[in-house]
Structures are given as structure tokens and as C-alpha cells.
Amino acid sequence: MEMGWRWDFTIEILPQMAIATLNTIIAAGVGYAIALLVGLFFLLGQRTPFRIINWINREIVEFIRSTPLLIQLFFVYFVLPQFGITLSAWICGMITIGLHFGTYLSEVYRGALEGVSKTQWEACRALNFSTLYTYRRIVLPQAFPIAIPGMGNYLVGIFKDTPLLSTIGVAELFHAATAVGGYNYRYLEPYTLVGIIFLTLSIPAAMWVRKLENDVNKAQGKIKK
Amino acid sequence: MPGFKNLKDNTLTYFEFLNEHGVTLLLGTVTTIKVLVCSMILYVIISMIFGLMRLSKNLAIQGIATVYIEFFRGTSLLVQLFWAYYVLPFFGISLEAFTAGVVALGLNFGAYGAEIVRAGILAVPKGQWEAAHALNFTPTKRIKKIIIPQIFPIILPPAANLTVELLKATALVALVTVVDLTFEAKQINSITWLSAQCFGTALLIYYIIARFALVPFLRWLEVLAARKVGKERI
Numbered sequence: 001m002e003m004g005w006r007w008d009f010t011i012e013i014l015p016q017m018a019i020a021t022l023n024t025i026i027a028a029g030v031g032y033a034i035a036l037l038v039g040l041f042f043l044l045g046q047r048t049p050f051r052i053i054n055w056i057n058r059e060i061v062e063f064i065r066s067t068p069l070l071i072q073l074f075f076v077y078f079v080l081p082q083f084g085i086t087l088s089a090w091i092c093g094m095i096t097i098g099l100h101f102g103t104y105l106s107e108v109y110r111g112a113l114e115g116v117s118k119t120q121w122e123a124c125r126a127l128n129f130s131t132l133y134t135y136r137r138i139v140l141p142q143a144f145p146i147a148i149p150g151m152g153n154y155l156v157g158i159f160k161d162t163p164l165l166s167t168i169g170v171a172e173l174f175h176a177a178t179a180v181g182g183y184n185y186r187y188l189e190p191y192t193l194v195g196i197i198f199l200t201l202s203i204p205a206a207m208w209v210r211k212l213e214n215d216v217n218k219a220q221g222k223i224k225k
Numbered sequence: 226m227p228g229f230k231n232l233k234d235n236t237l238t239y240f241e242f243l244n245e246h247g248v249t250l251l252l253g254t255v256t257t258i259k260v261l262v263c264s265m266i267l268y269v270i271i272s273m274i275f276g277l278m279r280l281s282k283n284l285a286i287q288g289i290a291t292v293y294i295e296f297f298r299g300t301s302l303l304v305q306l307f308w309a310y311y312v313l314p315f316f317g318i319s320l321e322a323f324t325a326g327v328v329a330l331g332l333n334f335g336a337y338g339a340e341i342v343r344a345g346i347l348a349v350p351k352g353q354w355e356a357a358h359a360l361n362f363t364p365t366k367r368i369k370k371i372i373i374p375q376i377f378p379i380i381l382p383p384a385a386n387l388t389v390e391l392l393k394a395t396a397l398v399a400l401v402t403v404v405d406l407t408f409e410a411k412q413i414n415s416i417t418w419l420s421a422q423c424f425g426t427a428l429l430i431y432y433i434i435a436r437f438a439l440v441p442f443l444r445w446l447e448v449l450a451a452r453k454v455g456k457e458r459i
Binding site: 079195203 | 295296298299300301302303304305307308311312315389392393394395396397399400407410411414420421424425427428431432435436440
């Protein structure tokens with residue numbers, strides 16, 4: 001077997017990797033969309049006036065946050081069929097990523113809501129605004145910019161965790177690299193390519209998130225323009 | 226379908242399951258803790274070094290640190306692990322699975338930790354630097370005696386979060402054949418197909434380690450650090 005880097009092999013596998021990259025992006029996007037929604041549900045559980053629901057909600061969030069995503073994936077993928085629910089690897093992966101990162105996003109939402117000054121609430125109360133109106137016109141417009149950086153960070157985070165999906169057989173980038181590598185018994189080029197593709201996608205994304213964060217801080221007057 | 230493969234086994238009660246496979250899972254847990262401790266030590270050292278390098282006035286040193294941090298934060302941990310285990314042998318460096326796992330985890334989390342250290346150093350009030358300067362401390366002494374002790378109360382809370390993430394990330398070393406808790410759970414699952422019991426128990430063990438060992442330990446460190454610089458935590 002030839003040892004060094006082989007360009008012909010690299011070019012040969014490039015189309016396959018490009019298609020798999022699309023799958024990775026789709027997985028990250030769909031997983032993120034689900035996580036955004038799930039986060040809202042956990043946020044609701046946190047803010048309901050019932051103590052017991054708050055407590056259960058907190059314990060569930062705590063449990064999901066302190067256990068590995070990998071085993072959660074296995075759990076959903078292998079255990080659901082035992083109860084007669086057979087889902088494809090894709091759907092299992094999306095559900096797990098959604099749940100896992102939903103707990104993180106609920107914390108982002110909570111932080112953002114708490115970031116809105118209490119006096120805003122008091123002012124709305126004094127002006128006799130309804131709760132719904134207060135949320136819609138006063139609180140959420142102020143909370144949303146605070147949440148943006150955190151939300152962006154988790155988008156990048158989900159993107160970087162998508163290779164885990166390959167362990168249950170989702171045909172994303174890392175899965176393709178392992179398959180190509182196993183078939184040709186050459187792992188150098190496929191895995192290096194995966195690394196390069198991840199870098200070229202996630203560094204600009206991270207920079208964009210940082211810029212957003214900066215813009216938000218500026219808009220809120222935390223940094224001088 | 227997995228569920229049908231071993232119907233007889235599926236009638237095991239949870240207690241019988243633990244009786245039969247509990248020891249194996251516990252042995253896996255020991256390996257997980259070993260991986261956690263080793264990679265924790267490595268990542269703390271790396272974060273300190275690269276956090277300081279990132280703030281260096283020397284552009285070359287700062288550049289090296291920036292490239293390192295961006296590289297390891299920009300790629301996926303799993304890719305780095307597989308690279309360390311499957312690709313490094315191409316360059317004549319064959320690491321054992323355990324070593325490859327610890328090194329990849331240490332390097333990856335070191336990159337995140339370096340950013341925490343950098344932010345922590347920047348958060349030390351400027352007056353402290355100036356006072357140390359005025360007292361004619363050497364640069365090394367200034368960092369070692371004045372700045373570093375003060376950054377701990379600042380960096381420990383975010384570092385605690387990162388360390389819990391590290392515990393979760395240790396599960397990935399199972400994929401490069403380190404026989405840890407995740408590996409054992411997967412193995413038992415492939416023999417018995419008692420998926421709920423295997424992965425459920427593994428999840429529970431991770432949760433217990435995080436909630437009742439790692440987090441209290443990190444909180445204790447936070448209290449200790451706060452006390453050391455005279456900032457009592459309530």
C-alpha cells in the first residue's frame with residue numbers, strides 16, 4: 001500500500017464526499033429546527049406556575065444534559081423497536097439531536113428572558129398591558145437579540161455533533177468517509193477531507209456568530225459604536 | 226428485528242440483568258473514569274499554556290495558539306479521534322486506543338479551555354497588573370503570583386460546564402475500541418439485545434457520575450478558589 005497522500009484518490013472520492021456533505025447540512029438543519037421547538041417546550045415547562053411541573057422539567061433537562069448524546073442515540077435507536085415503534089435511523093437521529101440540544105436551547109431562552117430588565121415588566125404592569133401584549137411587544141423583542149449568539153453557537157455545535165449520527169447508520173459525511181475508507185482500505189484522505197470540510201464550513205459559521213454577537217452588543221449599547 | 230432475536234433473554238428481570246452484567250458495566254465505568262481523569266489533567270494543562278500564548282505580544286506565539294484553537298474548535302471531536310487513531314499510523318505514529326482517546330479529548334477540550342483561560346485573564350482588573358508592575362515584579366512572578374490565583378474564581382464556573390461536557394465526550398472513545406462504559410453497553414446489547422436495560426443503565430451511570438461526583442467536586446473547587454482570594458461565596 002502506498003503511504004503518502006494520493007491526489008488521484010482524493011479527487012476520485014470528492015464527489016461522494018460532496019453529496020454526503022449535503023446530507024450533513026440537512027441533518028444539522030433539521031436537527032436544529034427540532035431543537036428550537038423542543039427548547040420552547042422545555043421553556044414552557046420551566047415557566048408554568050405549577051411547582052411540580054417545574055421540578056419534573058428541571059430533572060429531565062438535567063438528565064438529558066448530563067448524559068452522552070451517543071448513548072441517547074443508541075437508546076432511541078435500539079429501545080424504541082422493543083416497544084413496537086420502528087423508526088428509520090434518520091428520524092431517530094433527528095429526534096435525539098432535537099431533544100438533546102433542545103435542553104440547551106431552553107437555557108438560552110431562559111437566560112434571554114431573564115436578561116430583560118425587571119423594570120420593563122413593572123412598567124408594562126403600570127401601563128396596564130396584558131401579559132400577552134407585554135411578551136409580544138415589549139419583552140420578546142428585547143429578549144430575542146440576547147438569545148441570538150447562544151442560538152448560533154448551538155447551530156455550530158449541532159453541526160459538529162452530526163458525525164455521531166454515523167454510528168446508527170445515517171449516511172452523512174463521516175459515514176461516507178468511513179465507508180470509502182473501509183472499501184479502499186485508505187483512511188488518510190477520507191478522514192482528512194472530512195476535517196477540512198468541517199473547518200471550511202464551521203469557521204465561517206463561528207465567525208458569523210461572533211459578528212452577530214458583536215452587532216447585538218452594539219445595538220444594545222454595551223459596546224460603543 | 227432486534228427484539229425477536231432472543232425472546233428468552235427478554236424475560237430477564239432488571240435485577241437478573243444487573244446480576245449478570247453489572248460487573249462488566251462497572252469495569253467499563255472504571256475505564257471511563259480513567260479516561261476522564263487523564264483527559265481532564267491534559268486539557269487543563271493545555272488550556273493554561275494556550276490561553277497564555279493567545280495573549281502573548283509575540284505575534285508568532287499568538288498565531289500558533291490561534292491556529293490551534295480554531296482548528297480544534299472548528300472540527301468535530303469524532304473526526305479528530307478517528308484521525309488520531311486511524312490516520313496517524315500512516316505517518317508512523319501508532320497510538321494505543323486509550324492514548325489516542327485521551328490525547329484527542331485533551332487537545333479538543335484544551336482548545337475550548339484556552340478560550341476560557343484567555344477570557345479569565347482579561348477579566349482580572351487592570352489595576353492588579355499595574356500594581357504588580359509598580360511593585361517591580363518580574364513578568365513571570367506577576368503572572369504566577371498575582372494574575373493566575375485571581376483567575377480561578379472567574380474561570381471555574383465555565384470550566385465546570387466544560388468538564389461535564391468532557392465526561393459526556395468520553396463516551397466517544399468507545400468508537401475507537403477503548404473498552405469503556407459505552408463500549409461495554411454496546412457489547413452487552415449486541416449479545417443480549419436487552420437494549421433498554423443496557424443503555425438505560427449506562428445513561429444512569431453517566432448521570433450519577435456527573436450529578437453526584439463530578440459536579441459536587443467542581444463546586445467544591447469553586448468554593449476553594451473563591452476562599453483563596455478572599456471572595457467568599459454564599
